[in-house]
Amino acid sequence: MLWVKSFHIVFVASWFAGLFYLPRIFVNLAMVPQSSAAERERLLLMARKLLRFTTILAVPALALGLWLYLGYGIGRAPGSYWMHAKLTVVALVIGYHHACARMLEKFQSGHNTRSHVWLRWFNEVPVMLMVAAVILVVVKPWQG
Numbered sequence: 001m002l003w004v005k006s007f008h009i010v011f012v013a014s015w016f017a018g019l020f021y022l023p024r025i026f027v028n029l030a031m032v033p034q035s036s037a038a039e040r041e042r043l044l045l046m047a048r049k050l051l052r053f054t055t056i057l058a059v060p061a062l063a064l065g066l067w068l069y070l071g072y073g074i075g076r077a078p079g080s081y082w083m084h085a086k087l088t089v090v091a092l093v094i095g096y097h098h099a100c101a102r103m104l105e106k107f108q109s110g111h112n113t114r115s116h117v118w119l120r121w122f123n124e125v126p127v128m129l130m131v132a133a134v135i136l137v138v139v140k141p142w143q144g
Contacts, residue, residue: 018054081142
C-alpha cells in the first residue's frame with residue numbers, strides 16, 4: 001500500500017504543478033498585445049503542451065487514488081466524513097482542470113473575455129484546493 005500511496009502523492013503533486021502554471025500562461029496571453037502574433041503563438045504552444053502533460057499526469061493520480069480508496073479501503077471506514085469532503089475537493093480539481101481546457105480553447109479561437117487580473121485570481125484556486133485536500137487527508141476532521 002505504501003508504494004501505491006507514494007506514487008499517488010507524486011502524481012498528484014505533478015498534476016497540481018501543471019495546474020499552478022497553466023493559468024500563469026493564460027495571464028501572459030491576456031497581456032500580449034494584438035500586434036505580437038509570434039509571442040501569442042509561442043504561449044499558446046506552451047499552454048497546449050502543458051495541458052496535455054498535466055492531463056496525462058491526472059490519470060495515474062486519479063487511478064492510484066481510486067486504488068487506495070477501493071482496493072485498500074482508505075477513507076471507507078464508518079464515520080470517515082473527511083473522505084466525502086476530500087472527494088468533493090477532487091471533483092472540484094477535475095472541474096478546474098476542465099475549466100483550464102475550455103479557457104485554452106477560447107484563447108486559441110481568439111474569444112477570451114477574461115482579464116489578466118481575473119486570471120491571476122483564478123490562478124489561486126488550485127492552491128486553495130491543494131491546501132484543503134492536504135488538511136483533509138492529514139488532519140481527518142469529522143472522523144467518527
